[in-house]
Amino acid sequence: MSLFLEMRDVSKTFPGVRALNKVDLEVRLGEVHALAGENGAGKSTLMKIMTGVYTADPGGRILIEGEPIVIRDAVHARALGISIIYQELSMVENLTVAENIFLAREPLRASGFLDKARMNREAAEVLATLQMDVSPVTPVAQLSMGQKQMIEIAKAISYRSKIIIMDEPTASLSHHEAVTLMGQIRRLRQQGIGIVYITHRLDEIFEIADRVTILRDGSTVDSLPIAEVTRDILVRKMVDRELSQLYGKHVCHATSEVLLDVKGLTLDQPRPHQAKVKNIDFSLYRGEVLGFFGLIGAGRTEIMEMIFGMRASTGTIAIDGRQVAIHEPSDAIAHGIGFVTEDRKGQGLVLGMNVRENFSLTHLEAYSPNFFVNRQKETARCRDFVKSLGIKTPSTEQRVVNLSGGNQQKIVIAKWVARSPKILIVDEPTRGIDIGAKAEVHALLARLASDGMGIIVISSDLPEVLAVSDRVIVIKDGRISQTFERAQASQETIMEAATA
Numbered sequence: 001m002s003l004f005l006e007m008r009d010v011s012k013t014f015p016g017v018r019a020l021n022k023v024d025l026e027v028r029l030g031e032v033h034a035l036a037g038e039n040g041a042g043k044s045t046l047m048k049i050m051t052g053v054y055t056a057d058p059g060g061r062i063l064i065e066g067e068p069i070v071i072r073d074a075v076h077a078r079a080l081g082i083s084i085i086y087q088e089l090s091m092v093e094n095l096t097v098a099e100n101i102f103l104a105r106e107p108l109r110a111s112g113f114l115d116k117a118r119m120n121r122e123a124a125e126v127l128a129t130l131q132m133d134v135s136p137v138t139p140v141a142q143l144s145m146g147q148k149q150m151i152e153i154a155k156a157i158s159y160r161s162k163i164i165i166m167d168e169p170t171a172s173l174s175h176h177e178a179v180t181l182m183g184q185i186r187r188l189r190q191q192g193i194g195i196v197y198i199t200h201r202l203d204e205i206f207e208i209a210d211r212v213t214i215l216r217d218g219s220t221v222d223s224l225p226i227a228e229v230t231r232d233i234l235v236r237k238m239v240d241r242e243l244s245q246l247y248g249k250h251v252c253h254a255t256s257e258v259l260l261d262v263k264g265l266t267l268d269q270p271r272p273h274q275a276k277v278k279n280i281d282f283s284l285y286r287g288e289v290l291g292f293f294g295l296i297g298a299g300r301t302e303i304m305e306m307i308f309g310m311r312a313s314t315g316t317i318a319i320d321g322r323q324v325a326i327h328e329p330s331d332a333i334a335h336g337i338g339f340v341t342e343d344r345k346g347q348g349l350v351l352g353m354n355v356r357e358n359f360s361l362t363h364l365e366a367y368s369p370n371f372f373v374n375r376q377k378e379t380a381r382c383r384d385f386v387k388s389l390g391i392k393t394p395s396t397e398q399r400v401v402n403l404s405g406g407n408q409q410k411i412v413i414a415k416w417v418a419r420s421p422k423i424l425i426v427d428e429p430t431r432g433i434d435i436g437a438k439a440e441v442h443a444l445l446a447r448l449a450s451d452g453m454g455i456i457v458i459s460s461d462l463p464e465v466l467a468v469s470d471r472v473i474v475i476k477d478g479r480i481s482q483t484f485e486r487a488q489a490s491q492e493t494i495m496e497a498a499t500a
Contacts (some may be wrong), residue, residue, distance in 0.1 A: 001028040001029055001030045001031050002028060002029050002065075003026060003027075003028050003065075003066075004027055004028060004029050004064065004065060004081075004162055004194055005025075005026070005027040005050070005062075005063070005064060005082070005163060005194075006025075006026050006061075006062070006063040006066075006165060007023065007024060007025040007026075007046070007049075007050070007060070007061075007062050008024055008060060008062075008063070008172070009022040009023075009024070009059060009060040009061065010022070010023045010024075010025075010036075010040075010046070010049060010056045010060035010061075010062065011023070011056065011057040011059060011060055012045050012054060012056055012057055013057055014287075015127030016038075018218060019042055019045040019218055020042045020045050020046060020049075020056075020218045020219075021217075021218045021219045022060070022219065022220075023042065023046055023215065023218070023219065023220050024220050024223070025046065025213055025220070025223070026223070027163055027194045027196055028194055029162060029163075029192050029193065029194045030189055030190070030191075030192045030193070030194065031189065031194050031195070031210045031211060031271070032185060032189055032194075032195045032197055032208050032209045032210050032211075033194065033195065033196050033197065033209065033210065033211050033212070033213065034197045034198070034199070034205040034208075034209035034211070034212040034213070034214055034226070035047075035196060035197070035198045035212075035213055035215065036199075036202075036205060036214045036215070036234060036238055037084035037214060037215035037236050037238055037434070038211070038216070038238060038239060038406075038434035038436050038437065039404030039405050039406045039433055039434045039437060040217075040404045040406075040433070041215040041216050041217065041218065041238075041434075042215045042217075042218040042219075043198055043215055044167075045218075046215070047084060047103070047165055047167065047196070047198070049062075049071070050062075050071070050077070050082060050084075050165065050196075051071070051074055051077045051082055051083075051084045051165065052071040052072055052073040052074045052075075052077040053073075053074060053077050054179050055070075055071075058160040064080055064081075073282070078159045078161070081159075081160065081161055081162035081163060082161065082162070082163045082165070083155075083156035083159050083161040083163070083164050083165070084156075084164070084165040084166075084167065085149070085152045085153065085156060085164065085165065085166050085167065085169065086167050087167045087168040087169075087171055087172075089148050089149065089152055089374065090149050090151075090152075091140050091151065092140065092490025093098065093139070093140050093141040094139065094141060095139070095140060096136065096137050096138060096139055096140065097127070097134055097137070097138050097139075097140060097143075097151055097154075098119050098120045098122075098123035098125060098137065099119070100125075100140055100151055100155065101123045101126065101136075101154055101155045101158050102119050102122070102123065102158065103114070106119055107119050107122070110331055114398065116157045119136075120136045120137060122135050122158070123136035123154070123158075123220065125375060126154045126157050126158050127154055127183045129154075129157060129191075130150055130154055130157070130184055130187070131187075132147075132150055132319065134147060134150075140395065143176065144177065144180075144183065145172045145173060145296075146173050146176075146177025146180060147180070148180060149169060149173065150165055150180075150184065153184060153188075153238070157188075157193075161193065162190065162192075162193060162194060163193070163194045163195075163196065163414055164193060164194070164195055164196070165195075165196040165198070166175065166185075166195060166196070166198065167198045168198060168199055168200070169181060169197070169199070170201065170204065171363065171431055172296075173296070175295055175296075175460075176295075177296075179283075180413065180446060182204075182207065182208055185197070185208055187210070189210075189434070197209060200433060200434050200435065200438075201461075202231060202234060202235070202435065203463075205226070205234070205399075206226060206229075206231070208242065209226045210225065210226060211223065211224065211225055211226060212224060212226055212229060212234065214237045214238055216237070216238060216239075219239045220281075220382075221238075222237055222343075234339065235435060238434070238436075239385075239434075239436040250446075250467070250468075250486075251446070251450075252288075252289050252470045252486070253287035253288070253446075253449045253450045253452075254285045254286070254287045254288035254289075254449075254470050255285055255286045255287050255288075255452075256285065257285060257286040258283050258284070258285060258286075258321070259284050259285060259286045259288075259319065259320065259422060259423060260283065260284040260307075260317070260318070260319055260423055260454060261283050261284075261316075261317070261318040261319075261321075262280060262281060262282050262283070262307065262315065262316070262317055262318075263281050263315055263316045263317075264279055264280070264281065264315035264316065265277070265279075265281075265303065265306055265307070265313055265314075265315035265316075265317070266278045266279060266280070266282040266313060266314045266315055267299075267302055267306060267311060267313055267478070268311070268312040268313055268314060269312065276477075276478045277299040277302045277303055277306070277478040277479075278479060279315075279460065279479065279492040280303055280315070280479070280480060281480070282473055282480065282483070284423065284454045284456060285454065286452050286453075286454055287447065287449050287450065287454070288454055288455070288470050288471065289446070289449050289455045289457060289468050289469050289470050290454070290455065290456050290469065290471050290472075290473065291457050291458075291459065291465040291466075291468065291472040291473070292304075292456060292457065292458045292459075292465075292472075292473050292475060292479075293458075293459065293460070293462060293465045293472065293473070293474050293475070293494055293498060294460075294473055294474060294475035294476060294498055295443035295460070295476075295498055295499070298314070298475040298476055298477065298478070298498070299377070299475050299477070299479075300427075300458045300475050301342060301427055301458060301476040302478075302479050303475070304425045304427060304456065304458060307326070307332065307337065307425070308326070308329055308332045308337060308339045308425065309326040309327055309328040309329045309330075309331050309332045310328075310329060317336075319335050319336065319422065319423070320422070330410070333362070333421075335422075336421045336422035336423060337421055337422070337423045337424075337425065338362070338416030338417070338419060338423070338424045338425065339416070339424075339425045339427070340409075340412050340413055340416060340424065340425065340426040340427060340429065341412075341427055342427040342431065342458075343429045344405075344408055344409055344412050345408070348408075348411060348412040349408060349411065350400075350423050351400055351401040352399065352401065353386065353399065353400065354396065354397045354398055354400065355382065355391070355393050355395075355396045355397070355398055355399075355400055355403075355411060356378060356379055356382045356388065356396040356397060358400050358411055358412075358415060359381075359382045359385065359396075359411060359414055359415050359418065360373075360378050360381075360382065360418075361415055362415045362416055362419050363415075363418055363419045366381075367381075368438075379396055381418065382396045383396055385417070385418060386414075389410045389413070389414055389440075389444060390410070390440060391403075391411060391414070392404070392407050393407060393408045404433075404437070405433045405434075405437070406434060406436075406438075406440070406441070407437075408434040409429065409430070409433055409437070409441060410437075410440070410441070410444070411481060413429075413441070414428070418478075421453065422454060423453070423454045423455075423458070424448065424453055424454070424455050425454070425456045425458070426455065426456065426457050426458070427458045428458060428459055428460065428461075429441050429442075429445070429457060429459065430442075430459075430461070430464060438464070442464075442467060442468050445457065445468055446468070457469060462491055462494060462495065463491070465489075465494070465495075466489055466490070469486065469489070470486055471483060471484065471485055471486065472484045472486075472494060474487045474494055474497040474498050475498075476497065476498055476499075481497045481498065482497040484497075
């Protein structure tokens with residue numbers, strides 16, 4: 001495998017922050033090179049320098065095939081053979097597959113008009129290299145998330161990329177789609193394309209990577225062949241702690257008191273391609289952490305959105321033994337239910353607002369008895385939560401868009417915990433955050449359960465479900481497939497219930 005890209009002593013300083021400090025990275029053609037590190041370790045900054053979004057500080061060097069180069073911008077990076085696929089896909093839903101692949105660089109006839117036949121033909125050729133059975137004239141809106149991910153790869157290949165950077169590529173994929181993606185990555189490697197693979201899912205690193213480079217606090221800790229790395233070694237180098245120190249011993253705080261009782265919950269008028277959720281019966285006990293697992297599209301989120309009043313449904317919901325009517329989220333909130341949604345950026349936070357403003361969104365009335373906000377009281381309470389939850393922010397006035405994913409997630413949880421709900425629903429609590437932040441979120445959920453709160457955790461990360469749950473309910477095709485007590489639950493039994 002020939003060396004294509006070298007980054008030597010690369011640093012990047014922002015006002016008051018040194019994001020990168022003399023980082024080294026080598027990427028070879030035909031190699032999958034994983035980049036590991038906690039949120040804030042410098043991975044995103046390094047990728048933005050590699051793709052021309054940022055310019056490195058003077059003193060470092062970037063070499064392409066041995067020649068020193070200054071990457072001016074994203075267009076220059078693509079011309080050099082470097083493309084990136086971001087976690088948030090940049091698809092135009094109402095355009096076709098071919099139109100998305102060749103967006104802003106459509107082939108033209110000599111007359112200056114679009115050569116649609118050539119565009120569709122060349123798109124079909126690129127799709128064929130990925131063995132994708134998708135027509136180039138299909139509107140992207142009709143594709144699954146996994147297919148959209150493949151179209152992004154097809155776009156990168158159409159640039160004749162030699163290096164493709166993939167940022168959390170499986171975060172929104174089902175198990176089947178993730179397996180398909182892994183196969184495509186292996187095919188790209190065989191074609192001599194280098195892959196920089198960024199993920200917080202450590203199992204994927206060991207499944208697909210040839211080499212791993214570990215960043216911590218903006219510096220390179222080590223770069224090793226994957227054959228020389230164990231999970232414990234990787235975690236220790238990432239967070240400077242042993243794996244056993246990150247996850248405390250599970251303690252069940254569940255009582256025999258039924259907090260939430262759901263009977264016959266059925267989704268009214270499901271949308272096209274949506275799980276037809278029917279006849280959901282379950283109970284949540286005070287102090288219990290109840291896990292919900294299922295493949296993407298099984299109906300897990302729809303169940304919780306019905307309970308929270310976000311979707312019309314039939315059936316009954318009882319809290320503390322009394323049947324309640326929940327027609328909209330305000331009803332759920334009034335009855336003591338909080339909901340940490342899956343999409344923290346789109347639904348959980350207002351990114352342009354600061355930490356304090358986001359924190360108080362769910363309970364602003366507590367600081368405004370006379371229609372005017374008591375800023376001093378609001379700030380003091382926010383600071384208490386920042387301290388107790390270990391939220392890393394320069395101040396409560398920092399805009400949340402500038403914080404890491406783990407700290408953003410803690411703010412979403414904090415704004416609901418501050419209301420002291422009886423029941424907290426947490427959908428994909430650690431998606432896109434690093435292993436250290438995951439452990440902190442898990443510890444927080446356990447602490448809330450110990451205080452008597454009922455916690456529902458929805459996750460497509462099976463090891464996470466097993467780590468935090470007292471019981472696990474498996475959802476398949478909109479129905480409860482099976483319920484496992486903690487002693488019965490294993491990866492094998494739960495996955496069998498989700499797929500059989």
